[in-house]
Amino acid sequence: MLRPYRFLSTASCFCVMFTPASLAFLRGLARHNNKPWFEAQRASYENDVRAPMRALIEEMDVRLARFAPEITGDPKRSMFRINRDIRFSKDKSPYKTHAACWFRHQGASHKVGGEAEEGSAGLYFHLQPGKSFVGGGIWMPPRPALNKIRDAIAEDARGFAQVVENPRARRFGGLDDGAMLKRMPRGFAEDHPAAQWLRYQSFTIGRLLTDKQVLGPGLVKLLEGDFALMMPLVRWLNRALGLRQATAGLNATKGSAISSEPVSSSTPDPELYTAVL
DNA sequence: AGCGGGGTGCCACCAACAAA
DNA sequence: TTTGTTGGTGGCACCCCGCT
Numbered sequence: 001m002l003r004p005y006r007f008l009s010t011a012s013c014f015c016v017m018f019t020p021a022s023l024a025f026l027r028g029l030a031r032h033n034n035k036p037w038f039e040a041q042r043a044s045y046e047n048d049v050r051a052p053m054r055a056l057i058e059e060m061d062v063r064l065a066r067f068a069p070e071i072t073g074d075p076k077r078s079m080f081r082i083n084r085d086i087r088f089s090k091d092k093s094p095y096k097t098h099a100a101c102w103f104r105h106q107g108a109s110h111k112v113g114g115e116a117e118e119g120s121a122g123l124y125f126h127l128q129p130g131k132s133f134v135g136g137g138i139w140m141p142p143r144p145a146l147n148k149i150r151d152a153i154a155e156d157a158r159g160f161a162q163v164v165e166n167p168r169a170r171r172f173g174g175l176d177d178g179a180m181l182k183r184m185p186r187g188f189a190e191d192h193p194a195a196q197w198l199r200y201q202s203f204t205i206g207r208l209l210t211d212k213q214v215l216g217p218g219l220v221k222l223l224e225g226d227f228a229l230m231m232p233l234v235r236w237l238n239r240a241l242g243l244r245q246a247t248a249g250l251n252a253t254k255g256s257a258i259s260s261e262p263v264s265s266s267t268p269d270p271e272l273y274t275a276v277l
Numbered sequence: 278a279g280c281g282g283g284g285t286g287c288c289a290c291c292a293a294c295a296a297a
Numbered sequence: 298t299t300t301g302t303t304g305g306t307g308g309c310a311c312c313c314c315g316c317t
Binding site: 081094181185 | 310
């Protein structure tokens with residue numbers, strides 16, 4: 001089987017990585033978004049996109065165990081399917097033109113957005129030519145989770161503001177305001193002290209990555225650095241959802257590493273910061 | 278071990294309508 | 298006018314298991 005070239009990571013495991021062929025496949029799929037083309041190119045999807053993404057998930061899971069052991073990735077489940085949900089969409093093109101993966105709290109469902117009854121905040125990576133993206137937080141949580149987060153923000157507006165307006169989070173340009181409500185949600189006064197935050201429906205931060213950044217072995221270190229910077233927000237949100245953080249250093253037995261440390265003690269390894277400078 | 282069929286569960290919807 | 302809820306509705310990948 002043809003495979004892209006490999007590199008030896010610091011975790012001493014061979015990892016397949018994204019190559020120009022990965023982006024070429026996605027560009028081709030954007031031009032020929034139909035089943036015959038996809039099936040003819042399926043080998044490229046498997047080798048150039050899916051295999052490297054799975055390897056990346058595996059590698060990031062090992063690294064997450066060091067600074068965010070409650071966040072986990074699984075090569076079999078963390079990658080989003082390439083098939084679009086076309087049920088009720090006017091755009092019936094069958095395939096996404098990006099590949100993405102999601103690292104979730106181990107105590108929560110791996111589902112994302114409104115489909116996830118018991119979702120969590122987590123970390124996200126999205127591969128797309130010219131539009132690759134790294135993000136963290138929770139995207140369009142279902143109603144019960146959204147209500148919990150809003151209640152927590154209303155309860156502790158200052159604490160939430162400290163996390164979101166921290167220079168580490170500001171590096172990503174603040175919360176994504178793409179789907180904000182125009183008025184205050186039901187139950188909250190227009191002049192609520194936390195009004196600034198209560199109109200959000202998603203609580204995510206992130207940044208675009210260049211094609212150069214996503215190709216090659218440097219991606220792993222880059223994601224590690226960005227994920228570390230995003231963890232205070234992820235942990236604040238998960239705490240609001242009743243999901244506890246874990247202590248680092250027990251990567252082999254992450255499930256037993258749960259503790260109830262306060263979020264303020266979760267400062268990641270300073271070395272990680274240099275990775276995104 | 279490899280293959281194939283069937284069961285199971287999942288997927289960054291969307292429009293209409295009720296409620297405020 | 299805007300938020301929040303509900304109902305409608307396919308197609309695919311994965312997994313298990315029996316068969317060869």
